[in-house]
Amino acid sequence: MPTPRHALITGGSRGIGLAIAQLFASQGYRLTLLARNNRNLEDALSTLPTSHLSSSSPHRYIATHAITNDKFWTTSGLDDTFGAQYEFEDAKEKNIDVLVNCAGISQSSSFVRTKGEDIKEIVDINLTAAMLATRFLLSKRYIKGRSFKAAETEEPFSPTIINVASLLGMKGGVGAVAYAASKAGMIGFTRALAAEIGRSGIRVNTIVPGYVSTDMTTDLERSSDLRSSIPMGRFGKPEEIADAALFLARNQYAHNCILNLDGGLSAT
Incomplete structure (x- = not known):
């Protein structure tokens, strides 16, 4: 049997990242999930399907310890100790076919009041x-x-980097200036990196979700005015964003895609 492909997902313990992990797991991917909270990470693993697990392949799903130090989550940089924290079972796990950059935090404060x-x-x-x-x-x-x-028996496959941005990075929004700037940066990062490394056979793409039902948007979803401003009349589902991630991983001509999934909000 062919070796399962390996996806590394940051922010994979909840919300959109977890939905992506669940879908990729259902498609037989090996997974490495990175998160900042060990309990959330353990809970995430318990939701993954186990139909592909067997005694001969016990490591189909791999979770790291939560990465909480400055080496990963802040601008102090990365060094060789980062790789050691993966705790891969063997050299095969060091080949990453799909990297999903989904880790993120939200914001709800006016710019001048944001520390x-x-x-x-x-x-x-x-x-x-x-x-x-x-x-x-x-x-x-x-x-x-x-x-x-x-x-x-398999088609040619090139690895892909999938960045999860936000509609606010393109459209803007009140009370989210720093968040919008960071997500706009993800789109710029995608375009520039796609131009720089595309010829090496590595694809780079971005998903641009609108408002999606997660624990980060619970309060926002209560706003009937906000829901009515979306042409589709509702928030998106994490599973709908996960579908886009799987498409970008599979489609070998998908490179430098900026894929909107916002229920039509960007058209208003």
Whole structure:
């Protein structure tokens, strides 16, 4: 049997990241999930389907310890100790076929009332950590530029980096200036990196969700005015964003895609 492909998902313990993990797991992917909270990470693993697990393949799903130190989540940078924290079972796990940069925190405060340290934290977690982690994984060749057949029966497959941005990074929004700036940065990061490394056989894409039903948007979803401003009349579901991630992983011509999933809100 061909070796299952390996997806590394940051922010994979809840919300959109968890929905992506669940869908990829159902498709037979090996998973590495990164999160800042061990309990959330353990809870996330318990939701993954186990139909593919067997005594001969006990490590189909892999969870790291929560990454809580500055090496990953802040701008102090990454070094060789980051790789050691993965605790991969063998060398095969170091080949990452799909990287999903989904870790993020939200904001709800006017710009002038947002503390400087809060602005830094939002940008660090939402943007800088994604850039540093991606740079680390590329430089250490965890993500290798290639397009190959894992088995004779398989189609050629090139690895992909999928960044999760936000409609606020394109449209703007009240009370979310730092958040919007960080998500706009993710779109710029995608476009520039796609131009720089595309010829190496590595694809880079972005999903741009609108308002999605997660624990981060519970209060917002109660607003009938906000829901009515969305042409589809509702918030999106995490599973609908996960569908887009799987499409971008599978479609070998998907490169430099900026994929809106906002229920039509960007058209208003």
